Amino acid sequence: MQYNWNWGILLQDPYFGWVWSGLGWTIATACAAWVIAFSLGSVIGVMRTTNVAALRAIGTAYVELFRNIPLLVQMFLWFFVFPELLPRETGMWVKRDLPLPEYSTAVICLGTYTASRVAEQVRAGIESIGQGQRYAGLAMGLTPAQVYRYVLLPVGYRIIIPPLTSDFLGVFKNSSLALTIGVLELTAQTRQIEEYTFQGFEAFTAATALYCLVTFIVMTLMRVVEHKTAIPGMISLEAK
């Protein structure tokens, strides 16, 4: 390979700052998207398990729509097509005056996409509990909302912590697609460094290490959460 290595480039100004600012945007995008994904995904997931047909239909439609379109295409649609579908004035506002347009669009897109995945986990978690507990709760005089609040969700969430960890990690990795609409997150900054210095291999190595570091921290945190919330006697990773 014909290549002049120069690892020092990563510590030079301004490239050092670019890497950190990129990491900051990656974390900011992923965390904000995860808040949307978790809250919206929980609602949709619950909707898919209720006895109301209309709610189930809405939930199913949402999941099928957002889970089946590639994320890259969704980014493009939210950024370029969505404003065109709005009334002219509102569309112009979205295009021109929306604060941090690229970032907001990326967060919404990533959040709504991941919500469809979270919804499926939540549904799976609730369904794995079995109908018996639901009926028992109702027989004791709880309202359907109370059955969810006190019986189904507390157990359901605990069961799905391991697969939710995967989706939480996925949000960080998928946030790199935000570069296609111009968010200068870690991957974008890496490419930027490459184009300014042509030391692409060093820059991408640094990015790889940082992604690994972030996902490792997330994994550790989620494991702690899993451990702390484990119900004694239930099947769980390290439950005792």
Next chain:
Amino acid sequence: MFRIIGLAIAALLLTPLAGAPAAAQDDSPVLKRIKERGVINMGHREASIPFSYIGSDGKPIGYSMDLCMKIVDRIKDELQAPNLQVKYVPVTSQTRIPLMANGTIDLECGSTTNNLTRSKQVDFLAVTFITGTQLASKKGSGIKEIEDLNGKSIALSLGTTNEKAVKAVVQEKGLDVKFTMVKDHPQGWLALETGRVDAYATDHVLLFGLISKSKDPSQFQVTGRFLSYDPYGFMVPRNDSSFRLIGNTVLADLMRSGEMAKIYDKWFNPGPTNINMPLTQTLKTAFEVQALPY
């Protein structure tokens, strides 16, 4: 002792003789690997109109592709390999240099600015086109020079020399310009067409190309002084003089014989996409200067 010295002298004397008849591929790792594989991997762009882009039949065509095919013909002669296959590898402005550095592509035929920083990683053949950064905007927007963009927004393609040039001028003049980063030319153009930004900056020739392919070409204008000087060249792997020499010999031959100007006219005057850019005096001079004799 004397025998050893004698042998050494004899070896020294014989070395140039033994080396002389050897073909060029012996000291060229690139030619060697092309011959071994029977394939030349040619990097091309997908939307650099009219240099290197995907034609209606799905194959890459363009000014750069035509010139590169001449180089490929010469390589076939040089290696005595008439059945040499050409494998097209699509590259982007971000992937072209790593792919050349790691040996995936042997020759890049696109629209790459030959500059000194890039020359630390790759080598360039003779200059085949000269352009510079200009601004495209909607007619009636009142944008002429970059100074008119104060308080407005501009789209820039990530990882281009234009991005650097525009940002440098904006910083130097202390202008308040909002940047929207896009990943490639079509997206930058879409941002301008949909009114997300007021202007899009890239090499002036690419702007003319984008306009000629847009829905309503009469709606757009290309204005402003050149914010950068961008001579295009084909990239070849670094430290391979023999391979580079073949490429430069072909280009010098084409420039000397006037065939270069004919190929230029085929693509630019007016060209298949109606780009309508007659050969400029600067480029004509560049062709004359680079038409090295034997």
